[in-house]
Amino acid sequence: MTYCVGLRLNKGLVFMSDTRTNAGVDNFSVTKKLFKWEIPGDRAITILTAGNLATSQALISLLEERSKTASERNPTILEQPTMFQVARLVGATLKEVIDESGVDGQESSAKFRASVIVGGQIKGGEPTLFLVYPEGNFIEVTDDSPFFQIGETKYGKPILVRAYDPEMSFEDAIRLLMVSMDSTIKANLSVGLPLDMQVYEKGSFRIGAQARIAVDDPYFATVSEGWGDALRAALEHLPQFSFNQN
Template structure:
């Protein structure tokens, strides 16, 4: 399983993904799930994947292969003129990979299922994020839905819903995401460190800040232990229900 979040702020976008993959309760490994395409001054695109590892790796490889020489390859993730067209391209490519895998293996397409979060900004448009489904269709982030999650989403969602603020700083946004990820890690063995983080500032059209957060990161450790202590303290201050 996987856990990835794409978060929209007034000042830009924040992406975070875990790196754990598993093929059983005792067979864990690490694989990158966040990928970037960047044309300085013109576009920045980030893609995160969840689902069948063979499918997601084939998707990323195909998108990269088709963008190597953009003058000869169309459509390309470096050619599309809007983020909407990027989402449509990613959706079509994902659907193509899943269908091809199912035909080759004579198995149901559900076994090769995957989902994608793709976001960024192309010059002339605003920063945005899309959630792409295995069927190739997609939805765009809105004011009412300011973040997308894929993978193991249920454990980390409550803190996002309660604490998200579009005006928050990048530092507070990263703290929020780390609490969400920590809650998920503690509840599900198939999600784990290290975490990949990217911060994209609106209208910068640069790769932004990319960080890998390891298990021994002192800030992560402080947030993890501090959040647990804060929950216990808050619980003690709540009124007891008389029975």
């Protein structure tokens, strides 16, 4: 499994993903799940992937190949006029990969499912995010739903729902996503460090700050420990329950 988040702020976009893949409880490995394309001054595009590893790797390989090989430049992610058209291309390519993998029909195709978050900005449009489903269809981020998650989403979502603020700085948003990741890692063995992080500043049309947060990263350890302490302190400050209160 995996856990990836794309978050829209007034300042731009923030992306974070884990890197763990597993084929059983005793077979874990590290695999990149955050990918980027850019033409400085024109566009910056980021993709996060979750689901069947073979499917997601084939999707990225096709998008890369069609972006770099002259004879295959149409359709290419680097020539789409809008982010909506980028999402359509990614959705169609994902569906193509899944359909080709599931040669024995719909039941077999289900084994090759993957989901994708597509985000970025193309000159003439606003920064945005799309959640692309295995069937190739997709939805766009809104003010009511300002972030997307894929993979193992349930453990980290309550934190995002309670603490997200569109006016957040990139630094505060990264701290928030680290807490969301930490909660997921502690609850699910199939999600783990290292984490990949990237930001995109609105109107820059280039990939912003990016980093890999290692297993022994001291800041992440501080956030993890501090969050646990804060939760215990908050619990202690809540009114004491009594069986006789009614």
